[in-house]
Amino acid sequence: MSSFSRRTFLKSSALAAAGAALPAKAWARIPGANADIRVAVIGLNGRGRNHLQSLARIPGVRVVALCDVDTAVLDKVKPTVNGGDVKTYTDLRKLFDDKDVDAVTIATPNHWHSLAAIWAMQAGKDVYVEKPVSHEIWEGRQLVNASKKYKDRVIQVGTQIRSGEGLQQAVQYVRSGQLGKITAARGFCYKRRDSIGLCGGPQQVPSTIDYNLWSGPAPLVAPHRNTKNGPVHYDWHWIWLYGNGDVGNQGIHQMDVARWFLGEEGLPRHTMSIGGRLGYVDDGETPNTQVVIHDYATAPLIFEVRGLPKAAGVQGAGGDPAANQGGAAARDMDNYRGVDIGxxxxxxxxxxxxxxYTTARVVDKSGTVIKEFTGRDTHMQNFIDVVRSRRSQDLFGPVEEGHVSSALCHLGNISHRLGKAQSEAVLTSSIKSDAKLFEAHGRMLEHLAANKVDLGKTPLTQGVPLQIDAAHERFVGSNSAQANAMLKRDYRKPFEVPSLG
Known part of the structure; x- marks a missing residue:
């Protein structure tokens, strides 16, 4: 696994600090075109705007192009960059042909990440790609293969927690053995997710969106959702064709951190999921309540999702009108030893x-704090530093690491999707020999009871246990045929991820 010196981190931090005070007009500063790194941002309706903010703080960087399939989004964002003096594209393929672009940042929906990044490298661009790097495991491996084939290109993954000095020091502290061996690496996403409601059928795509391009590698089917975000944007996270649920949305960060502490470089030996979409009925497909356990040789990695609040209460915009009504406190979330997302x-x-994302504290067995680590995120600065130096070994978010942690998300979801609804008596009996999974499941039951979820009517899905050949990133043993069929999707022409193995 990659390691970084304190000198490298401090140099990056100093550069980021110097850029943090730049005014908005800094976008227009061109001290010398040959010295500037000319960047295009792809996908502007969410994380892409954060990319723009981060890039604006870095000296010697110019955003020269914007790309989004929604012209309404382009029209809204364009005036905020260089006073509107910036190229715009709706088709990323035309952007990749632009010789005035040195690097791209990719903040599209998940199903575009691998293909967009591969096409960008093939076009000679350096790449910053958001997490997860893939929608399925196979395409993530092709992205890694592309980085080796086009090894003169730089590719950074948006696993930005790895760039914080505090977390780097905390990992080194644990790796030094000062706390003894790891017994469990846990990750949590207790993040409120309201129901997206039932729209009742196929929805009309807004005329501003090129839906063929938006769908890309996925099947071209009408959207079946419609919320305050419209029928296309954001809520794709909860639809299997495009997203990976909160396991792949937030969980990629926490499973990446957990695996980083463990020092495990590849996939686990076994995986299993327990969960479901519970507490409301809506157009979403992915679990809002889930426990995924990955069996590693070092120690188990356990990740938990909770989208419902601490107790039954308001469901919020787009929520189930039959839900119990409560005050603002009803939106409070559970936490595990003070952690809700972490x-x-x-x-x-x-x-x-x-x-x-940037702090860690060490506690002894009694819970007394004995050490604290802090440090801020310099992930985009690190990308630009490496674009200049061409030393990919200095990247905080290398693509191999991003691929493996993304694959952990997909493993949990494959187990879930191949599973079946199970009575609580049968489920509890089948997992009682796994103490850590049994304990996490027990806390899940308490959480669901507090939300008045009747598991007799809407039982949990017990995912199939999966045995993994980590060296070949394939499944073996029981359920392997069905599981291996889910390693790769059928791509829609001409948006096919190339095989580069």
Whole structure:
């Protein structure tokens, strides 16, 4: 796994700090066109806007182009960059042909990540691609293969927690053995997710969206959702054709951190999921309540999703009108030892609590804080530094790491999708020999009971246990034929991920 010196980190931090004070007009500064790195941002309706903000703080960077399949989004964002003096594209293929673009950042929906990044490298561009790097495991491996084939290109993955000095130091602390061996690496996404409601059938795509391009590698089917985000944007996260649920949306970060602490470089030996979409009935397909356990040799990696609040209450915009009504406190979320979105790394001599992207604290067995680590995120700065130096070994988010952590999300979802609804008596009996899974499941039951979910009417799905040949990134043993069929999708021409193995 990659390691980075304190000198490298501090140099990157100093550059980022110098750029942080730049005014908005800094976009128009051109100290010398040959020295500037000319960047295009692809996908502007969410994370892409964060990319623009991060790039604006870095000296010697010019955003020269914007790309989005929705012209309404393009029209809204364009005036905020260079006072509107920036090229715009709706088709990323035409953008990749632009010789005035040196690097691209990709913030499209998940189903576009691998193909867009591969096409960009083939066109000679350096790439920053959002997490997860893939929609399925096979295409993520092709992205890694592309990075080796086009090895003169730089590719950074948006696993930005790895760029924080505080987390780097915390990982080194645990790896040094000062807390003894890791006994469990836990990740949490207790993040409120309201129902997206039932729209009742296929929805009309807004005329501003090129839906053929938006769909890309996925089948061209009418959207079956419609919320405050419209029928296309954002809520694709909860539709299997395009998204990977909160396991792949937020969980990629926390499973990446957990695996980083473990020091495990590849896939686990076994995986299983327990969960479901519970507490409301809507157009969403992915679980809003889930526990995924990955069996690693070092220690188990356990990840939990909870989208329902701490207790039954308001469902919010687009919610189930039959839900119980409550006050603002009803939106409060559960936490595990003070963590709602983050990690807890349990060791023989204590634990590391990671409550945010940039901080960690070490507690002894009694819960007393004995050490704290802090440090800010310099991920985009690190990408630009490496674009200049061409030293890909200095990247904080290398593509191999991004691929493996993305694959952990897909493993859990494959187990879930191949599973079946199970009575609580049967489910509980079948997992009682796995103490850590049994304990996490027990806390899940308490959470669902607090939300008045009747598991007799809407039971949990017990995912199939999956055995993994980590070296070949394939399944073996029981259920392997069905599971291997889910490693790769059928791509729609001409949006086919190339085989580069």
């Amino acid at each position: 990690n807890v790394i349990d060791c023989e001599g204590g634990s590391v609590i990671v409550p945010s």
